């Protein structure tokens with residue numbers, strides 16, 4: 035049974051399966067199988083501090099590095115769909131780092147093309163930074179944020195629920211992420227030079243849709259009336275230049291789920307946000323191949339929790355009718371038939387349109403940015419035990435957070451990728467059938483946890499599950515960095531639109547409370563530092579759609595975050611960051627990490643053929659707009675090891691003048707698609723497609739494929755490289771084939 039996807043997490047199905055697999059192999063398999071599934075801020079300087087010099091500039095460094103992991107067999111992290119494992123490359127994944135230094139302090143912001151930053155990933159990055167740079171880069175001054183692409187390899191988590199959804203802790207998957215992120219910081223570190231920062235903001239329409247309007251409408255009316263829309267449409271841009279005014283980079287934030295590529299995609303892809311980076315970098319680095327060139331354009335996630343790019347909205351795919359508004363299900367087929375699409379004809383087209391919209395807006399804001407950012411840098415960080423935060427919300431009322439738990443509607447997924455079972459969004463009552471199975475397998479949640487999460491009916495009592503390792507984190511990073519009067523709030527999860535607005539307002543109020551900061555621009559950097567699913571408002575939580583059911587620490591999760599981030603902002607405003615508690619250190623598990631991804635077998639070829647042989651040849655002539663397709667005998671891409679800064683594919687044009695072949699595209703190019711097709715008994719093929727762009731010059735071309743295969747000779751496996759080359763073909767610019 036296809037047990038699909040719940041957006042951004044782990045399907046109930048999978049987790050239950052794994053429990054079955056690991057713990058209770060004797061329990062009724064059938065039953066379980068069913069289940070599974072600035073105005074610049076002019077600083078009035080606090081006493082004792084040197085004021086910034088006139089014409090103050092910063093030291094600025096930007097860096098980009100490939101962080102693409104194994105593009106085969108590793109589950110893609112996002113939809114939690116067990117069928118959706120990697121099988122090729124659509125576009126490569128990059129980490130982009132921005133380092134700013136004011137002469138006193140230094141801050142680093144990284145936006146990486148991953149589903150989310152996990153605690154494990156962050157801890158491994160921080161430890162690698164310690165080895166390389168000593169105490170220069172550490173938890174207080176480094177923010178790591180994920181773009182939330184749902185098409186990047188998983189396997190980089192240490193908590194059980196996430197390990198289950200990505201076949202465990204996979205060394206070959208986390209290593210390229212750690213190395214890529216550290217390399218991007220290293221590149222930025224090495225090219226730091228004096229420069230200036232400008233800020234700008236604008237609104238982008240026609241690119242987002244609230245996917246839980248029913249939850250949003252439960253927020254107080256007077257609060258909703260303060261805003262034009264039920265999603266945040268602002269694009270915030272920081273423009274970085276050298277002292278001559280030449281651009282060196284741009285960092286931008288926008289709230290949208292990177293889920294234009296849907297759960298049917300099997301290729302590693304940076305999705306819509308990645309495509310925006312791609313386009314702007316191609317613009318600013320003319321003549322360079324994708325992923326190369328000095329200009330770095332980072333597009334970071336923000337409060338995107340309830341924000342979909344699939345702007346044609348949800349419909350019942352079987353009948354074409356509207357889905358039920360309250361619970362996003364269809365009369366026939368239930369939740370899984372209710373899916374959102376658009377604006378393009380297919381997911382590639384939708385990715386292109388949304389990515390292009392974001393790029394176009396950011397480019398326009400970059401070009402017109404004149405408001406210079408000056409002033410000191412600050413950073414504040416604390417580790418917080420999120421299961422135990424108490425907040426006084428008025429003179430007589432105190433509320434607390436809970437141990438982590440996921441509700442029934444978590445298993446329903448979203449209209450960007452719904453679950454397969456009979457769960458629907460908006461469930462505030464349990465279901466005796468599933469609750470019975472839950473109790474038998476995982477144990478009944480304690481009364482205390484049930485009451486604490488009310489009205490969430492608990493499906494996964496993860497806070498009380500600790501085998502073989504805790505299922506969810508308790509200790510979470512809260513962090514703010516400020517660059518002049520721009521404050522970046524690193525949120526360890528996915529805040530909904532209104533949750534993000536409340537947090538931004540609170541942080542702004544605290545920062546400006548002492549008169550130190552003026553006209554502060556607060557941005558939320560989503561999916562930062564550690565993943566804790568969703569954060570809704572208290573009112574949205576009452577509705578228990580997917581986002582509310584996935585709000586991990588109970589109905590007061592947002593209040594707790596607002597309280598904690600207020601504390602950080604106040605400490606910055608009062609220049610008392612050194613008085614903040616460090617908080618409890620998060621765990622770095624060394625035992626009981628598991629890996630469920632079997633080793634890839636030795637590769638084999640069909641009789642009388644070799645690796646790299648062409649199975650299906652190109653045509654002799656094509657025109658712009660055509661698609662060239664070629665299939666090679668291939669090895670498993672996992673045998674290529676660390677694939678960063680390499681390529682499985684080149685498209686090459688023959689240069690008459692130099693009598694040589696010049697590479698015009700790689701597997702990082704939007705125009706190429708590299709598919710890996712796994713056969714039986716160690717056999718596999720790759721098909722390379724080239725979508726010839728209208729700008730392609732006429733001439734002679736060829737396509738090459740590079741890979742590695744594993745052979746068993748004697749006892750030891752040997753890895754060997756191979757390559758394959760197409761016949762030469764022509765791209766004709768004339769209307770008629772010649």
Ligand code: ZN
Pocket residue numbers: 041042182291339528
């Ligand atoms: Zn998400």
